[in-house]
Amino acid sequence: MFDAIKVRIKQGKQYISDVKRAEVNPKFRGFPKLDDKTCTSCGNCTGVCPSGAVTGRPLKIDMGKCTFCGDCQRACPNQSIQFTNFHKLSADRREALIVNEKTDPNQYTVDAVQARHEIKRLFGRSLKLRSVSAGGCNGCELELNACSNVNFDMTRFGIEIVASPRHADGIVITGPVSENMAYALEDTLLAVPSPRIIIAMGTCAISGGVFQNSPALNRKFFDKYKIDLYVPGCPVHPLTFINGVLRFLGR
Amino acid sequence: MSWAVTGNNQTIELASIPVKTPAELCTEIIEQCRRGARPVAFFGHKQSSGVRLFVILANDPRSELMASSATFAEGEKSYPSITSEIPAFHLFEREFYEDTGIRPEGHPWLKPVRFSHNRADQSAKMADYPFFKVEGESVHEVGVGPVHAGVIEPGHFRFMCSGEKVHHLEIHLGYQHRGIEPAMADGSIWKKSKLVESIAGDSAIANSLAYSSLLESAAGIEVSARATAIRTLALELERVALHMSSMSGLCGDVGDLTGNTFFGATRTYVINSLLDICGSRFGYSLIRPGGVNFNIDAELSVKLLKTLEMVRERVFLIGERTFNMPGVLSRFQHTGIVDDKTAEQINMVGITARASGLKRDIRADHPFGFYRLYPAYKLTLDSGDVFARAYMRYLEAKRSLGYMIDLLSGLPPGGQLLAERGSLKPDSMTVSMVEGPRGELVHVMITGANGEAVRYKFKDPSFNNWFGLALAVRGEGVSDFPICNKSFDLSYCGYDL
Numbered sequence: 001m002f003d004a005i006k007v008r009i010k011q012g013k014q015y016i017s018d019v020k021r022a023e024v025n026p027k028f029r030g031f032p033k034l035d036d037k038t039c040t041s042c043g044n045c046t047g048v049c050p051s052g053a054v055t056g057r058p059l060k061i062d063m064g065k066c067t068f069c070g071d072c073q074r075a076c077p078n079q080s081i082q083f084t085n086f087h088k089l090s091a092d093r094r095e096a097l098i099v100n101e102k103t104d105p106n107q108y109t110v111d112a113v114q115a116r117h118e119i120k121r122l123f124g125r126s127l128k129l130r131s132v133s134a135g136g137c138n139g140c141e142l143e144l145n146a147c148s149n150v151n152f153d154m155t156r157f158g159i160e161i162v163a164s165p166r167h168a169d170g171i172v173i174t175g176p177v178s179e180n181m182a183y184a185l186e187d188t189l190l191a192v193p194s195p196r197i198i199i200a201m202g203t204c205a206i207s208g209g210v211f212q213n214s215p216a217l218n219r220k221f222f223d224k225y226k227i228d229l230y231v232p233g234c235p236v237h238p239l240t241f242i243n244g245v246l247r248f249l250g251r
Numbered sequence: 252m253s254w255a256v257t258g259n260n261q262t263i264e265l266a267s268i269p270v271k272t273p274a275e276l277c278t279e280i281i282e283q284c285r286r287g288a289r290p291v292a293f294f295g296h297k298q299s300s301g302v303r304l305f306v307i308l309a310n311d312p313r314s315e316l317m318a319s320s321a322t323f324a325e326g327e328k329s330y331p332s333i334t335s336e337i338p339a340f341h342l343f344e345r346e347f348y349e350d351t352g353i354r355p356e357g358h359p360w361l362k363p364v365r366f367s368h369n370r371a372d373q374s375a376k377m378a379d380y381p382f383f384k385v386e387g388e389s390v391h392e393v394g395v396g397p398v399h400a401g402v403i404e405p406g407h408f409r410f411m412c413s414g415e416k417v418h419h420l421e422i423h424l425g426y427q428h429r430g431i432e433p434a435m436a437d438g439s440i441w442k443k444s445k446l447v448e449s450i451a452g453d454s455a456i457a458n459s460l461a462y463s464s465l466l467e468s469a470a471g472i473e474v475s476a477r478a479t480a481i482r483t484l485a486l487e488l489e490r491v492a493l494h495m496s497s498m499s500g501l502c503g504d505v506g507d508l509t510g511n512t513f514f515g516a517t518r519t520y521v522i523n524s525l526l527d528i529c530g531s532r533f534g535y536s537l538i539r540p541g542g543v544n545f546n547i548d549a550e551l552s553v554k555l556l557k558t559l560e561m562v563r564e565r566v567f568l569i570g571e572r573t574f575n576m577p578g579v580l581s582r583f584q585h586t587g588i589v590d591d592k593t594a595e596q597i598n599m600v601g602i603t604a605r606a607s608g609l610k611r612d613i614r615a616d617h618p619f620g621f622y623r624l625y626p627a628y629k630l631t632l633d634s635g636d637v638f639a640r641a642y643m644r645y646l647e648a649k650r651s652l653g654y655m656i657d658l659l660s661g662l663p664p665g666g667q668l669l670a671e672r673g674s675l676k677p678d679s680m681t682v683s684m685v686e687g688p689r690g691e692l693v694h695v696m697i698t699g700a701n702g703e704a705v706r707y708k709f710k711d712p713s714f715n716n717w718f719g720l721a722l723a724v725r726g727e728g729v730s731d732f733p734i735c736n737k738s739f740d741l742s743y744c745g746y747d748l
Contacts, residue, residue, distance in 0.1 A: 003572035007513055010568055014516045025523070027530035050445035069445050069536045074544065083530075131402040135429050137744050138404055139452025139533050142496070145402045150512045151519050163400035178747075180366055180377055181405055181426045184397045210446050216368035216430030235452060235533060 014150040019242050028237065029068040029083035031105045034059040039080040045072035051203070051210050054081070063089055064097040064206040067234040089232045090244025097206070097230060113229070115250030122195060123169055124249050126158040129199070130168035130192065134185045135217065136175030139235035140202035144172060152238040159245055165189075170197035170228070176204040176211040182218035189225065197228040199245070202236050209234065253279050254308075254317040259617035260468045261316075262681040265697065268305070269319050273330035276306065276321035283308055284337045288317065289598055291684065291693050293343035295351040296706045300325045302351050307682055307695065311616040316682055323353055332358040339598035342714060365425035365747045369433060380423045385411035390418070393729060397426045404743035408732075415728045420721045427747035435707035440466065440696070441540060441672055448535050450709065451745040453496075456482075456489040457687030458709075459538040461694040464619060465683035466540040469696065470673035475666035478542035483621035484658055485525065485534050486685070487651040491562070492521045493688035494602075494644040494651075497740040501641050502573060504733045505582045513569045520562050524555055541670040547662065556659050563652040570645040583638035587723035587735035590635050599719045601690015601712045603739055606643040607635035613686035627654065627686075637731075640738035675702040689713060689742060711745030 016022045024030065036058050045054045053065035054072050059080060061072075073081045086105040091097050091112035099108065133141050147154040148161060162168050165188050177185060189198065200222075203209040211217060231244045255268045271279070284290070288308040295302045302323045307316055323330070332355035333340040344355040346364045352371030355361065363370075366377050390413050397405035405426035411419045431450055435443055447462040448455040460482055467474055495518035502510030522532040529537035529545045537543055547555065573579055589599070594607035604611050613619070614627035630646050632639040675698050683694045690712030697706040720739045724732055 003568070003575065004509065007509055007568055007572055010565060011509075011513055011516065014512075014519075025526045025530070027528075028526060029530050029536075048442070050442065067445055067535075068531075070530065070544075071445075071536070130398075132398055133402070133404045133427075135427050135744075136404065137449045137452040137455075138742065139449075139455070139535075141402050141404060142453060143532070146519070149515045149519070151516060161402055175427070176429060178426065178428050179368060180428050180747075181397065184405065184426070188398050204449075210449050211429045211434075214430045214434060216428055234535065237532070 015153050016151060019152065019239060020246070022239055024085050024087045024237060024239060026085050028085040028087065029070050030237075030240075031084050031086035031089060031108070032061045032063075032066070032099065033082045033084050034061065034099070034101045035080045036101045038078040040078060042077065044075040044077065045081060048072060048075045051207070051212065058100055060098055060100045062098045062207070063232040064094060064230060065203065065209065065212070066232065067203055067209055069234070087237050087240045088243050089240055090247065091230050092228060092248065094206070094227070094230060097232060109247070113244065113247040115247065119197070119248065120250035123197070124251065127170070127245065127249060128160050128162045128168050130165045130171045130188060131161055132171050132173050132185050132188050134173060134175040134181040135178035135211070136202070136204060140174040140204070140233075143235045143238055144174065144201065144241065147238045147241055152242060154242050157242070157246060157251070159242070165191035166193070168192050168196070170199065172199045172201050173205045174201050176208040176214070176217050177219050177221060179216055179218040182221060185221055198225055199229045199231060200227045201231045201241065203232055203234045206230050206232060254283070254319050257316045257318055257682060258314060259316065259613070259619055259682065259684050260464050262469045262676050262679050263318065265678045265680055268680065270303075271319060271321045273304065273321045273323060276304070276319060277331055277333050279319065280306060280308070280333055281336045283317065284339065287312070290339055290343055291316070291691070292682070292695050292708060292710060293340065293347060294695070294708045295347050295353070296697060297351070301327065302353060304347065305680070305695070309617070311611065314617050316617075318680065328352065329354040329356045331356055334358050338596045341597070342718065363425070365428050367428055367748075368430050377425065382409055382421050382423070383411070383419055385418050387413065389413040406743050410729055410732070412729055415730070417724045417727055417729055417732070420724050422717055422721050424717070424743060425747055427744040429748070431748045432707060432709060436704050440675070440704040440707070444539055450748065451711065451742045452533050453493055454489065454687045454689065454692065454711070454742065454745060456485045456534040456538060457685045457692050460486060460620070461683045461685040461692050463538050463540040464685070465681050465694050465696055466675070468683065469675045469679060469681045469698065472541055472670050472673050474542050474670060475668065476663035477666045478668050479620050480658055480663050481528075481543045481545075481547055482538055484655055485528065485537055486620075486687075487655045488521055488525050489534060490688040491648045491651050492518050493740070494648045495521060497737060498573075498641065498644055500737040500740070501637075501734060502579070504737055505579055507573065507576065507579055510569060510573045510579070513565070517562055517565045517569065520558055524558050527551060527554065539669060541672060542668050544669065546668055552659055552662060556656060559652055559656050559659070563649065563656070566645070566648050566652065570649070574642060574645065580638065582734060583641055584636060586637045586731050587727055587738065588634070588636045589719050589723050591633070593722060594635065594719065597718050597722070598715050600715045601686070602643050602647060603640055603716050603719060604690065605629065605631045606639035608633045611691070613684050613691050617684055619685060621658065625658070637734050637738040675704070677702040687712060689740070690716065709748060711742055713741040713746045716741055717746060
């Protein structure tokens, strides 16, 4: 009994009270800041990028392919690429994830996700999601779990991971979708009653990431179904996910 | 000489590895294993004609590895199975068969492993997995997965039960298969850091440490003491993080919500320490061949020490509370037992093997990194039940935290963090083993005539331990499966590759 009370006192308050204003650790690699003026097109960045996310002249980074490893930043002799700790990276269109020198992070957040009226009406106050891990490394899966833990507590917004597709309003896909998982992924989606949404969480789900050239994948799902929300990251930080979904819901 | 003797993080010439006929090799393997050796790697390498089978056995008391090989000519499609004599080979032989189509004759359980995309028999389909059948009036089956009820990786479990009692559990994996092994041998091996980190996110540090140590050995690169210390610290952080997450899940599964949230919040402190060091909660980008990308300066060192002291206090507090609760103990004790004999037979490794009384820990048996200078001691428990596996996590977390606090207090002074790359020794084989959060990770690389990687083989600890879970639930109620599963806490993607 005594121990239980001590535990309760020690635990204290763990939750982040304002997730919208919370900042991630300064070392976190989020939104990349690019500088064309100092770039000499030496090609170091494109050479070291493990997933072909960087292109030069003018400098562009596709956050849907980027693994946020920072190798390009370290390889650049002129500091033309700097990852900032800005974490609100979600977008509702694939092409919006490609950023260049002119992209301002705060404006990006406003433009990249446009809250649609019908989404707000249907799911604004309650969104139940089903998670499908399809070839993931368990990084995004652990972070999606963390969204519901005592620190991030996404359930307070009515956003919840549920145990059956029949109870869900949509699915969250993590992983690059392996051939062996392609059938189960589509089957799960079809078991979710309409109207439903699809969220692609993490670089692997969005583009295949480091596995994009692997013959063991089957990404036909993405040609067949429209993705409603892209949440980049490797792995996705819980605050990136929660803020992305909140914006998507118009909140 | 029948075996080439090598060690952890050592490179040997391919020419020094004996080449036998398959039958000779099998006889020698059986002889060595009867004397106490155990397999750590067993894989085929396709050659211009035929296949060369490499086997690496570990002699733990002598900290030695023994390598040998055999060649199969084109069209030679079988050999006498080792498994019926030495069960530890059961999954290694299944994997070899799936990859090459060479059949181990007399294998008692020759089933698919992961339906890899480059499997020898392309007609084998996932939907036709040959499940074991139990028949009888009261027998029924419970199928779960591949998509599970929480946020969990995919895998299919099929229970054959009578009433509530499980007779047999069949674990069918392969859904996470992304073709990592062939991707390692495609293009420059030095550019694979990110791929290696993506094998299993919760073991990213362990895998990148094995990969980097391997390349450093093969290219003769010296890593500074400071970089080695930072790597070792990160590995222990990863271990504590996984133990906290397993304990959180275990508490949740027996309805102890205080334990669930407290262990969960404690894990957050641990992974946020990794974020402090390298900008990723999973330690991505920290370790690269040659050293580390990030330093721990004086200010950060003080901050980390403070956090780890606080985490240790939290772990003590919640551990003593949890393991004194009758409600928790009654579910944990005598549930899902794997005895030491079984664990040894099926070659279990890591924390789950230590909970069954096997004194196996790569940090002590085949020391690497900072463990060579500041040893880690082996802890074991005998009961082999859920309690032992859970309590072991508590004990190891405490020990790891103590280790890290000592390490941080005497961090070796500055030196080069990241050494220059070199060129890999041609026609050689290098083995690197790391004790990751779940146990022994094995990386093996074979280089070609120009020093390029022609074959890269992984073995995750979960490869050894999934079968242990299947045996643990035999005779238990189906409702005890979640705690048995969580107490093992195995990796799907590490197994599926």
